[in-house]
Amino acid sequence: MLHDPNRVYVFDTTLRDGEQVPGCQLTTPEKIEIAHELEALGVDIIEAGFPISSPGDFQSVVEISKAVKNPIVCALTRANKGDIDAAVESLRYAKHPRIHTGIGSSDMHIKNKFNSTREEILVRAVEAVKYAKKSVEDIEFYAEDAGRADVRYLAQMIEAVIAAGATVVNIPDTNGYCLPDQYGEKIKFLKENVKNIDKAIISVHCHNDLGLATANSIAGLQNGARQIEGTINGIGERAGNTAIEEVVMILRTHHALGLHTNINAKNFYELSRMVSSQMRMPVQPNKAIVGSNAFAHSSGIHQDGFLKNRENYEIIRPEDVGFPNASIVLTARSGRHALKFHLERLGINLNKDELSDAYHRFLTLADNKLDINDDDLLLLMTADNSYVQAMQKR
Ligand code: KIV
Ligand code: ZN
Numbered sequence: 334m335l336h337d338p339n340r341v342y343v344f345d346t347t348l349r350d351g352e353q354v355p356g357c358q359l360t361t362p363e364k365i366e367i368a369h370e371l372e373a374l375g376v377d378i379i380e381a382g383f384p385i386s387s388p389g390d391f392q393s394v395v396e397i398s399k400a401v402k403n404p405i406v407c408a409l410t411r412a413n414k415g416d417i418d419a420a421v422e423s424l425r426y427a428k429h430p431r432i433h434t435g436i437g438s439s440d441m442h443i444k445n446k447f448n449s450t451r452e453e454i455l456v457r458a459v460e461a462v463k464y465a466k467k468s469v470e471d472i473e474f475y476a477e478d479a480g481r482a483d484v485r486y487l488a489q490m491i492e493a494v495i496a497a498g499a500t501v502v503n504i505p506d507t508n509g510y511c512l513p514d515q516y517g518e519k520i521k522f523l524k525e526n527v528k529n530i531d532k533a534i535i536s537v538h539c540h541n542d543l544g545l546a547t548a549n550s551i552a553g554l555q556n557g558a559r560q561i562e563g564t565i566n567g568i569g570e571r572a573g574n575t576a577i578e579e580v581v582m583i584l585r586t587h588h589a590l591g592l593h594t595n596i597n598a599k600n601f602y603e604l605s606r607m608v609s610s611q612m613r614m615p616v617q618p619n620k621a622i623v624g625s626n627a628f629a630h631s632s633g634i635h636q637d638g639f640l641k642n643r644e645n646y647e648i649i650r651p652e653d654v655g656f657p658n659a660s661i662v663l664t665a666r667s668g669r670h671a672l673k674f675h676l677e678r679l680g681i682n683l684n685k686d687e688l689s690d691a692y693h694r695f696l697t698l699a700d701n702k703l704d705i706n707d708d709d710l711l712l713l714m715t716a717d718n719s720y721v722q723a724m725q726k727r
Pocket of ligand 2: 350505507538540570574
């Protein structure tokens with residue numbers, strides 16, 4: 334399956350891990366709309382849901398399977414026959430179906446969640462993969478809580494599930510526990526010690542409990558993983574999942590990594606806003622890549638440098654991710670260059686003295702009003718000073 338060794342496959346779980354967030358539940362038509370946009374974005378795999386969990390989720394997987402053509406459609410299961418049967422049934426219209434089955438791999442999960450032993454869990458993992466493989470060729474296995482699992486046991490489990498037919502092996506840092514070098518080492522260990530690892534793609538699935546999801550995903554890719562799982566805007570359980578837009582833009586910005594995806598990054602901004610509004614989950618303004626301030630320059634020093642050459646303060650061009658525009662925000666910290674830039678944009682050209690006079694009035698205004706828009710600038714330029722005085726009195 335893997336032809337280009339530097340190609341990274343993008344597995345989107347906005348509609349499964351993302352949708353698990355309380356208050357973010359979507360209707361089937363809303364999910365279909367997002368699935369179409371994910372297809373346009375160029376994701377390789379859409380995790381459409383967890384079919385056994387509810388009739389609604391089951392139906393969403395059915396409808397998404399009918400709706401999209403190119404991406405693999407994936408359904409989540411636990412390692413049992415009932416879950417797998419439901420997933421197989423829900424994927425019956427998928428052009429490229431995938432079952433995502435798995436079980437806990439850390440001693441914490443084995444003892445405290447399954448009240449079981451390493452040996453028994455290994456048997457259940459292999460049985461689940463073999464059972465799913467009877468119906469669907471493409472089987473992804475997840476070793477839940479792999480971030481905290483003993484790496485030798487993890488390697489044994491991964492080798493056994495690949496031998497049973499798994500085509501992709503997902504190594505989730507379910508609790509967002511690992512440091513990037515620890516997670517990277519784990520992937521490296523699997524790559525070097527699992528005998529049949531060349532028969533499967535290693536996938537990274539990182540949660541953001543310590544704010545390290547993106548860093549850990551990149552560490553995984555640097556150590557041999559070739560599939561990355563994440564969501565749009567990084568939404569997901571607790572502190573969220575890896576934000577797909579971040580990983581994709583890191584790979585684009587750091588060419589030296591030598592890795593690439595098939596993603597149309599220009600679609601990021603619009604899709605981010607669609608996911609945010611449908612899931613009623615605002616995007617934090619300082620969110621990397623898609624936050625409203627991601628390309629806004631507000632301090633005088635930065636604005637001056639940006640106006641001289643945008644690359645002074647811009648490592649990604651906003652248009653490359655579909656962002657409407659870089660913006661020079663006018664605040665009380667802005668300098669003369671920023672004011673001049675905006676006035677000229679409005680067709681107002683001032684000489685040095687006029688600009689100096691306007692700048693002083695602008696500062697008084699900006700100390701009294703948080704956001705300065707075009708209307709404010711036009712009023713600021715009226716002959717008398719009444720607008721600035723009125724704002725001061727408020
Ligand atoms: O975080 C996790 O371990 C998961 C698995 C179900 C893949 O979401
Ligand atoms: Zn997860």
